[in-house]
Every structure is written in structure tokens, then in C-alpha cells.
Amino acid sequence: MNRGERLHWWQTRWFVAFATFLAIVPLLWPDIPPLVDLPGHMGRYRVQLVYDQYPHLHQWYNFNWSLMGNLGVDLLVIPLSKVFGLELAVKLIVMAIPATTVAGLLMIAREVHGRIPASALFALPLAYAFPFHFGFVNFALSMGLALLGFGWWLRLARLGKFQFRSIVFLPISVLIWITHTFGWGVLGVLAFSAELIRQHDKHRGQDFVQSWVLPWFKAGIQCLSLAPPVLLMLAWRSGGHVTGQTADWFNWRAKMLWITQVFRDRWQLFDIASVGVLFLLLFKAIRDPNLQYSRNLGLSFLFLAAVYVLLPRIVFGSAYADMRLVPFLLAIGIIAIRPKPGLSMRGAATVAAIGMAFFGARMAATTWSFFLYDKSYDRELKALEHLPEGARLISFVGETCYNEWKMTRLQHVPALALERKLAYTNDQWSMPGAQLLTVRYDAAKRFAHDPSQIVTDVQCPREWWRPVPWALSRFPRDAFDYVWLLRPPEFPDKFLQGLVPVYTDDHSNSGLYRVDHSIPAPVIRPGELPLPKWERDLILNDGRQFNSNLPEPEASPSPMLP
Known part of the structure; x- marks a missing residue:
């Protein structure tokens, strides 16, 4: 697209601000975001804030600070809880996650295409995908930051500020890794694929080595500024206290299930139909002569798809590792779509209107769903009024x-x-x-x-x-x-x-x-x-009820796999 063309409503900064605000609407009402794992994390946040003040917590829990790639919200609640209290601090952080995700997707679309294509609006509801509903908040926060980081990576490349980019992304890569390892890994995949295309285009028309082999090496050199967390990763995972299995490779049934469940929330038919809308758009872009895929984001999509295929379901004892990637894989595929030169603006405006209606419908449904979940939380939490401290x-x-x-x-x-x-x-x-x-x-x-x-x-x-x-x-x-x-x-x-x-x-x-x-x-x-x-370890003839020699499970089996 020509950056000098007149901006249309879905390409303006006002629209980006509005879409970012719309992304937080479902979280405005609930006191506690109704995400499956989030209350469990909030219990841990409370312990970390008051562990030294209450001796009885020491009888029940060990809490030790250590550097690991899973600390995003854990660190943010420390200063914010002093200002807002823990529950409101957590709510504000969680509200920032879909906002950064939407802003990051739109920023990437603008940098890659020059203007935000109308079809990109279909990717925005993926800010409320199943991994977010499940409450993987450190992961989701790191992915939002990774999308914003990738958008900035592309912008600095467009402006030719490569040295500055190398310097500034040294600390950025570390911060995203500390938030959650997954976001750092995805940022690396996106940045490398973008650099690979840029280097290939730079040497296009030269011999095979210059245009196809050398770009891989040069792309790797450009991405060295994202490499420092590798050392942190090695130090973290080599610790003797670290446990957790890596298992369930190439579970094709589960991988197909995660794709159909990407919008899983409350209404199955609506959620599955929403996935169908995305796949209809992805396939239409292949067959429609008026649409095409960006080579930049198209390669990123293929790289992420390969990662999804190779990633096991359980990594270091943490379940649903591959499932977490699905919404971002689809989002990159959607924002890779753009109109070919010559498509009428009337057609683009129609696509934008449909995309906005899709985004609005998903946000309205999620808002109502969260309101209903909040009512169930309030009802159950009445019991705590009768529980002594x-x-x-x-x-x-x-x-x-x-x-x-x-x-x-x-x-x-x-x-x-x-x-x-x-x-x-x-x-x-x-x-x-x-x-x-x-x-x-x-x-x-x-x-x-x-x-x-x-x-x-x-x-x-x-x-x-x-x-x-x-x-x-x-x-x-x-x-x-x-x-x-x-x-x-x-x-x-x-x-x-x-x-x-x-x-x-x-x-x-x-x-x-x-x-x-x-x-x-x-x-x-x-x-x-x-x-x-x-x-099964009951031994009735000697009255024992428990056998402590039985191994404990390292990761909860999936409640979603039949």
C-alpha cells in the first residue's frame, strides 16, 4: 500500500485507540477477572506480599524468589498493589493484556502493509482466545508485549535504525523473557522470519548463495540482540530444584482440538462458528484474485505453524504448551492478508464493516459471559464472609x-x-x-x-x-x-x-x-x-490410609481431552 494514500476509518489512530479500548470492555465489570487459573495466582501474589509478616504461612508454603521466565504479573503486582490494593492491581494488569494484544496486532499490520488492511480487524477478537480464558496471565502478557515489540522491530527496520534496534532490544528481550519465556520465543521467531525476508529482498537478483543462503546467516546476526535470555534459560533450567516433565509429543488429536477450541468460552456453536469465520477468510485469501498474503507475515505464519507441530503438550511440567500458540498463529495468518493493488475502496470498506461487526459481536458476547461468571464468583465467595482469618x-x-x-x-x-x-x-x-x-x-x-x-x-x-x-x-x-x-x-x-x-x-x-x-x-x-x-495405595489389612512413596503428578492432566 502507498503510505501517502488517504487514511480510511479503520486505518486511523482514533480507530486503533477505540479498538484498544473495546478490548478491555469485557473486564470492566468483574471485580476479579473470571479466568480459570487466575484466582490461584492471586493466592500466590498475596503470599509473596506478606510472607514475612505472617509466620503461619511459613508452616504451609515455601516462597523463594528466583530468576525464571515466568514472573510478569508476579513482579508488576508489587508496586501496583501498594497503590491500588492487590485485587484492583491484578484487574488492571489483566485488562492491559487484551489491550496490548490488539494494539500489537494493529501495529504489526500497519508496519508490514503500510496501512492497516480491512481484513486485519478479524484478528482482533483473538485477544480473548482460550489460553487467556484459562488464565495463563504471564504467558498472555508476554505475548502482548512480544507483538508490540515485533511491531517496533519492524518500524526500526523500516527507518533504517539497525544499530539502535540492536541496542534497545537487548533489555527488551530480557524483560519479555522474564515476563514469560513463550513470548520471548515467539518474538524471536517473528523477528527472524522478518529479517530473512528483508535480507532476501535486499539481495534479490544475485546468485543463489547471495539471495537464498546468505540471508539466513545475516538474519541470525541481526537477531543476536534477542539472544541474551538463552543464558538465563540455561541457568534457570539447570538448577537442581527445577522439576517437570516434557511429554505428549505429536498428539494430533489434541492439536486439532485446540484449533477448534480457540474461542472456547460459553456458547459452543457461536465459538466454533467464529473459528469458521477465520478459516473462511484464510482460505478466501488463497483463492480470491483480489487478495494476497504478505511474504513477511506469511513466512512468520509458516514458521509458527512448524513450531506448533513440533511443540509437545507438556513442557517442563507446564501443560497446554502447544495450545497457547494457536490464537497467535491464526492472528498472524489473518493480518498477513492484504488487498492486491486495484481493489476498490468500496470493497475494502465492506470488509472492514464486516470485520468490525465480528469484533464487536465477540466483545459483546465475552462481556455478557464475564458478567455471568462474575455473578457465580460473587455467589460462591459469600462463604468467605464466615471463614476466620x-x-x-x-x-x-x-x-x-x-x-x-x-x-x-x-x-x-x-x-x-x-x-x-x-x-x-x-x-x-x-x-x-x-x-x-x-x-x-x-x-x-x-x-x-x-x-x-x-x-x-x-x-x-x-x-x-x-x-x-x-x-x-x-x-x-x-x-x-x-x-x-x-x-x-x-x-x-x-x-x-x-x-x-x-x-x-x-x-x-x-x-x-x-x-x-x-x-x-x-x-x-x-x-x-x-x-x-x-x-489405590490403601492397605486395608494394616489400617494405613496413605502411601507416601507414590509419585505425585507433575502436571494436571487435561480437563479438555476426552
Whole structure:
């Protein structure tokens, strides 16, 4: 596109500002962004802020600062919580994530095409893709920063400021890596592919070596300013305290599932149809003589697609590694599309209007969805009004084996008891080297950390979750004073034996109960219930309930894979 052409409404700075604001609208109402893992992270943030002030936290958790590629929000909440309080600070940071994602995509589109193409508007709803809904906030923040960083990388190249770019991206690469390793890796892939095209175009028409081989070497040299985090990565992963498996390679069924679920939120038909709109546009750009793909972003798309194919589902104990890349892979593919010279502005305006309608519809649906989730959070959190500060709390959150499209997003709400009441909660992750916080409350035994808070009505295949009767009868009652049930499945009343109601919800099975230590736990008779996975170590003839030699899972199995 000619940069001297008259700007149209979707190419103006006013539109970029409006689109960026529209991206934060779904998060304006909820007090706590209803993202699955976020409440669990908020519990950790509270511990890091007050760990030295409350000795009882030392009995339950280890918290040690260390340099790792997963600290974005953890660091930002320190200064912001002093000004706004922790909950509002977290909300403001989370609101910035879709805003930076939208701004980054539009910046990249402008730098690559000279003007924002009308079709780029279809990529903007991907700021609210499934990885964001899941609450991978450090990852999502790093990706937003990586998109902005890539836009600036392209701009500095267009202005010929290569030396300045090399200097300034040394600290930028480190900051993005500290936010989350994934964002730094994606920035490297995008920057290298862009440099490869630039170097190839620079030497086009020369011999094979000059135009096809040498550009790979020169692109690598230009990207050396992004390399310093490699040393940080080696230091982090070589630490003796670091654990976590890397597994589940080339799971094609899962990879196809992540693509169809890229917009997964509440309404399955609407979410899948939205994915269909994106693929319709991607295929139309191949066949339509009026559209074409940018070679720059087209190569970036191919590189990211190769990374997606090669990336396993679990990396260093962190699940859904490949799933996280899907929305950004699609977004780069969408913003790579541009009209060929000669397309009428009337046609472009129609595409822009449809793209804006698509963006607006997705934001409206997400806003209503988040409002409904916020109402469910408010309802469940009433129980905390009756919980004393510093309580030893065990929580059980209902889940099913059926992989419903709409998740309850309550899986880590128990951590808000830690965030608000400094109570012990059994839903924290405990993966040394992946999180700053690990669990040390030995008395909790096999109910110490995630996913011990998840309960079901039956034993789910290939899951670590317990049926609720087993959880209520087997948790070590001497280690806890309160039990918090959040929408558990139906179960016989006998399993509430020894639990005194403190607060109950009349419209669900949710409630807060005080443990009466003078009353024994209910007994499960032989054959009364199927033996769940985590109880296979019961040895009935000598009365032992737990075998500490059994290995703990390093990553929660996927609740989305059938």
C-alpha cells in the first residue's frame, strides 16, 4: 500500500485507540477477572506480599524468589498493589493484556502493509482466545508485549535504525523473557522470519548463495540482540530444584482440538462458528484474485505453524504448551492478508464493516459471559464472609468427566481464601522451578495441592480427581478446620458426618463447614464405591490410609481431552 494514500476509518489512530479500548470492555465489570487459573495466582501474589509478616504461612508454603521466565504479573503486582490494593492491581494488569494484544496486532499490520488492511480487524477478537480464558496471565502478557515489540522491530527496520534496534532490544528481550519465556520465543521467531525476508529482498537478483543462503546467516546476526535470555534459560533450567516433565509429543488429536477450541468460552456453536469465520477468510485469501498474503507475515505464519507441530503438550511440567500458540498463529495468518493493488475502496470498506461487526459481536458476547461468571464468583465467595482469618481450609470444587464446553471457572476460586483470609488452600500448584511458591504442609498428605481440590461424582478415566465421597472421607481431618464445597456433585449425606454447617447456599450444594474433630470421618465399606486412582495405595489389612512413596503428578492432566 502507498503510505501517502488517504487514511480510511479503520486505518486511523482514533480507530486503533477505540479498538484498544473495546478490548478491555469485557473486564470492566468483574471485580476479579473470571479466568480459570487466575484466582490461584492471586493466592500466590498475596503470599509473596506478606510472607514475612505472617509466620503461619511459613508452616504451609515455601516462597523463594528466583530468576525464571515466568514472573510478569508476579513482579508488576508489587508496586501496583501498594497503590491500588492487590485485587484492583491484578484487574488492571489483566485488562492491559487484551489491550496490548490488539494494539500489537494493529501495529504489526500497519508496519508490514503500510496501512492497516480491512481484513486485519478479524484478528482482533483473538485477544480473548482460550489460553487467556484459562488464565495463563504471564504467558498472555508476554505475548502482548512480544507483538508490540515485533511491531517496533519492524518500524526500526523500516527507518533504517539497525544499530539502535540492536541496542534497545537487548533489555527488551530480557524483560519479555522474564515476563514469560513463550513470548520471548515467539518474538524471536517473528523477528527472524522478518529479517530473512528483508535480507532476501535486499539481495534479490544475485546468485543463489547471495539471495537464498546468505540471508539466513545475516538474519541470525541481526537477531543476536534477542539472544541474551538463552543464558538465563540455561541457568534457570539447570538448577537442581527445577522439576517437570516434557511429554505428549505429536498428539494430533489434541492439536486439532485446540484449533477448534480457540474461542472456547460459553456458547459452543457461536465459538466454533467464529473459528469458521477465520478459516473462511484464510482460505478466501488463497483463492480470491483480489487478495494476497504478505511474504513477511506469511513466512512468520509458516514458521509458527512448524513450531506448533513440533511443540509437545507438556513442557517442563507446564501443560497446554502447544495450545497457547494457536490464537497467535491464526492472528498472524489473518493480518498477513492484504488487498492486491486495484481493489476498490468500496470493497475494502465492506470488509472492514464486516470485520468490525465480528469484533464487536465477540466483545459483546465475552462481556455478557464475564458478567455471568462474575455473578457465580460473587455467589460462591459469600462463604468467605464466615471463614476466620488464617484458617486451615480444604476445598472441593465440583467437576464432571464430560468435558463441557462451558467451564465453571471455579477450579481455583478456593485460592481467594488465601488471598483474602490468609487461609490455607489446597489448590496451589507445587512444581519447583516453575512457580515461586511450593507447598510444604506435610500434614495435608495427598490433599496438599492441585488437583486435590477437584472432585467428581465418579472416577473419571485418566484423571487424578477423586469422587467426592472419597475426598470427604479420606482427607486428613486433623490437618484442617474447615471444608469449603463449591458446587460439588450430589453425594450421600452420610459423608458430611463430622462437618458442621457454617454457611450453605440454598440453591446448590455449595457451603462452608467446620470440622468437628471429636466425630470420626465416615467409613466407606468395602465394595461401596469404586477405588479411585489416588486411593489405590490403601492397605486395608494394616489400617494405613496413605502411601507416601507414590509419585505425585507433575502436571494436571487435561480437563479438555476426552
